[in-house]
Each structure stands twice: as structure tokens, then as C-alpha cells.
Amino acid sequence: MPVYALYAVWFVASGLSEAQISALFVIWSVVGLVVEVPSGALADRFSRRGAVVAAGLGQAVGYAVWALWPTFAGFALGFALWAIGGSLDSGAREALLYDALAAAGAQARYARLIGATTAAGLLAEVPAAGLATLLWSVGGFTAVAWASVGTCLLAAVVATRLPETRPDPGSGPDGSTDRSTDRSTDRSTDRSTDGRTDDDEPGYRAALRAGIAEAAARPAVRALLVPVAVLAGVDAVEEYFPLLAADWSVPTGFVPLAVVATSVTGAAGAALAGRVAGWSRWRLAAVVAGAGAALAVAAALAVPAGMVLVAAFYGAYRMVLVVLQARLQDRIGGPARATVTSVAGLATEVVGIGVFAAWALGGVWPVVVAALAVAALLPRLLRGDGRG
Numbered sequence: 603m604p605v606y607a608l609y610a611v612w613f614v615a616s617g618l619s620e621a622q623i624s625a626l627f628v629i630w631s632v633v634g635l636v637v638e639v640p641s642g643a644l645a646d647r648f649s650r651r652g653a654v655v656a657a658g659l660g661q662a663v664g665y666a667v668w669a670l671w672p673t674f675a676g677f678a679l680g681f682a683l684w685a686i687g688g689s690l691d692s693g694a695r696e697a698l699l700y701d702a703l704a705a706a707g708a709q710a711r712y713a714r715l716i717g718a719t720t721a722a723g724l725l726a727e728v729p730a731a732g733l734a735t736l737l738w739s740v741g742g743f744t745a746v747a748w749a750s751v752g753t754c755l756l757a758a759v760v761a762t763r764l765p766e767t768r769p770d771p772g773s774g775p776d777g778s779t780d781r782s783t784d785r786s787t788d789r790s791t792d793r794s795t796d797g798r799t800d801d802d803e804p805g806y807r808a809a810l811r812a813g814i815a816e817a818a819a820r821p822a823v824r825a826l827l828v829p830v831a832v833l834a835g836v837d838a839v840e841e842y843f844p845l846l847a848a849d850w851s852v853p854t855g856f857v858p859l860a861v862v863a864t865s866v867t868g869a870a871g872a873a874l875a876g877r878v879a880g881w882s883r884w885r886l887a888a889v890v891a892g893a894g895a896a897l898a899v900a901a902a903l904a905v906p907a908g909m910v911l912v913a914a915f916y917g918a919y920r921m922v923l924v925v926l927q928a929r930l931q932d933r934i935g936g937p938a939r940a941t942v943t944s945v946a947g948l949a950t951e952v953v954g955i956g957v958f959a960a961w962a963l964g965g966v967w968p969v970v971v972a973a974l975a976v977a978a979l980l981p982r983l984l985r986g987d988g989r990g
Contacts, residue, residue: 642944658758714876835953
């Protein structure tokens with residue numbers, strides 16, 4: 603998305619104060635928190651594919667508002683639409699992929715595929731930043747915004763072609779009793795008195811309750827929600843990589859290269875997740891501990907070479923995060939997969955906000971502590987998953 607590289611600069615160029623820019627980020631975060639879980643329930647009740655399509659459309663409208671109304675109010679509205687779009691995609695996309703694989707008996711491929719898409723997203727930041735620079739030189743921020751609108755619309759069109767399968771409400775997390783069917787087939791719309799359709803699909807409130815209940819009350823799911831939320835929330839530290847490079851005396855001209863290097867190692871780690879998906883809990887904990895130690899050494903040295911260790915941290919943590927996200931999907935049973943995944947997304951947003959606050963107080967060290975805490979807890983949280 604070309605606009606990612608320049609939206610903060612756009613706000614400054616539009617005359618917004620630092621307080622106003624901070625307010626925009628707060629609006630973005632708060633709207634995302636409010637709609638995260640309800641949007642997952644909507645995807646479970648109606649259509650995961652439809653939610654992904656709507657996410658692209660909502661984000662496109664948000665960027666169009668920015669292009670047409672580049673004021674504080676316009677940026678705030680655009681951020682709200684962006685947050686709603688992101689929440690619609692979160693949970694629905696993972697559920698769409700996992701259930702489609704489970705219907706074919708291929709859920710073991712989930713880690714490899716979600717790792718590949720994560721890696722592609724990280725690598726895409728590099729050409730997108732270059733495209734943003736080119737577009738800005740030709741047509742300013744408006745050109746960057748409209749190009750991003752086009753990207754979102756193209757993604758929405760592609761999403762309409764994704765197959766959607768839904769598990770039987772009584773199926774377990776292993777999909778053993780799954781009777782998935784394509785949502786594009788004709789379905790009866792008759793409803794019984796308890797709010798269910800004739801194919802026993804739960805209504806919206808039932809889907810919402812089922813997803814929240816599974817996330818909160820099922821020990822196997824709840825145990826993995828914690829490390830997934832913490833590690834995913836730690837991704838907020840990426841926003842500070844340029845500041846770390848500058849603080850550690852990396853020459854200004856090389857700061858972008860240092861930041862790109864972390865994206866590349868993050869992509870490499872995500873891409874490797876499928877190969878290490880079967881690793882034992884002890885090996886995964888050791889990787890997280892090693893990543894935290896690398897970040898601690900980098901922070902203690904505070905020299906340009908420390909960015910190499912930051913890149914190593916980012917790649918290792920990304921690899922383990924994808925593996926844990928895949929195992930979380932393995933533990934989710936029933937028809938409310940998108941809702942449960944959205945609960946994890948909600949917890950991730952909360953942790954991310956905590957990272958922002960903690961960074962203001964202690965810099966990189968709270969992130970080190972969080973990584974080491976996850977490493978210490980992982981052997982216990984992953985106990986009983988059959989992988990040692």
C-alpha cells in the first residue's frame with residue numbers, strides 16, 4: 603500500500619499538530635478495539651469471504667476520503683474506516699484459509715501458507731515505499747492516496763474469487779466430522795424459533811457468544827491466546843526501528859537500509875515457519891529466548907552493528923509467531939473460528955498499545971522482558987499439543 607510510507611508526512615504537510623496526529627492514532631486504535639470481535643462474529647454468521655471483500659472496500663473508501671478531504675476531520679474518518687476494514691479482515695482471513703484447508707484434509711499446510719503470505723506482505727513494503735516516492739513526485743499525496751484506493755479495490759475483487767467452506771457446527775478442531783460446503787451454493791433461508799437456519803448455522807449473537815466463550819473458557823485455546831497476543835503485539839516495536847538506528851549512530855543515509863533489513867529478515871522468518879511448524883515447545887521457547895537475548899545485547903551495546911541483532915530478533919520472533927498462530931487455529935473447534943481469532947486480534951491491539959506506552963517509559967527493554975517472559979511460559983502453555 604503506497605500510502606503506508608507517507609501518511610505521517612502527509613499529516614504534517616497538511617498542517618496538523620503533533621497533538622492532532624496523536625489523536626488520529628488514538629482514533630484508529632480505539633475504533634479497531636471496539637469493532638474487532640463483533641466483526642469476527644459477523645464473518646462467522648454471514649460470510650468470511652464477504653468480510654474480506656468488505657475490508658478492502660472499507661479501506662479504499664477511507665483513503666478516498668483522505669484524498670478528497672485532507673483535514674483533521676477527513677483523516678479521522680479515513681482512519682475509522684481503515685480500522686473497520688482491518689477488523690473485518692482480521693480473523694475472517696485466517697478462518698477462511700484454515701477451514702478451506704481442513705475441508706480438504708490439508709490443515710497441516712496452514713503454517714506454510716500463512717507464513718508465505720506474511721513474508722510476501724513484509725517484502726511488499728520495499729517496492730511500495732519506492733512506488734510512493736515516485737507517485738508523490740508526480741502527483742503529490744493525492745496520487746499516493748488514489749493509487750492505494752486502487753490497490754484496495756483490486757484486492758477486494760480478487761477476494762471475491764476465493765472459495766469459502768464452512769465446518770459443521772459440531773465438528774472438532776481436527777475437522778474429523780467436518781461437512782464443509784461452498785457458500786456459493788443455494789441455501790434455505792427458513793429460520794426456526796431459536797434463531798438458527800435450517801442448516802443449524804448460529805445467528806449473529808450466538809456466533810459472538812460462542813466465539814468469546816471458546817476463547818475465554820476453553821483452556822487449550824486460552825493458553826495459546828496469551829503468547830500469540832503478546833508476540834503479535836510486540837510487532838508494534840517495528841515503528842521504532844528507525845529511531846533505534848538513529849539513536850545508535852547509524853548514518854542517516856543508511857537508516858532506511860537498516861529498517862529494510864529488518865523487514866527482509868522478518869519475511870525470511872515467516873517463510874520458514876512452515877518448515878519448523880512441528881518443532882517441540884522447548885525448541886520454540888529457545889528461539890524466543892534467543893531472540894530476546896539478541897535484542898537485549900543490541901540495546902546494551904547501542905552501536906550501529908546492533909541493528910544486525912535487531913534484524914535477527916525480528917526474523918526469529920516472526921517465525922515463532924506464525925507457528926503459534928497456526929497452532930491456535932488447530933485448537934479452535936466449532937463454527938466461530940473468525941470470532942475466536944478476532945479475540946486474539948483484540949488482545950494483540952491491547953498489547954500493542956501497551957508497547958507504545960512502555961516504550962515511552964523504558965525504551966526497548968520492556969520488549970526484551972516481554973519476549974523472555976513468553977519464552978519462559980511457552981513450555982507450559984504448549985504442553986499437551988503432541989509435539990513434545
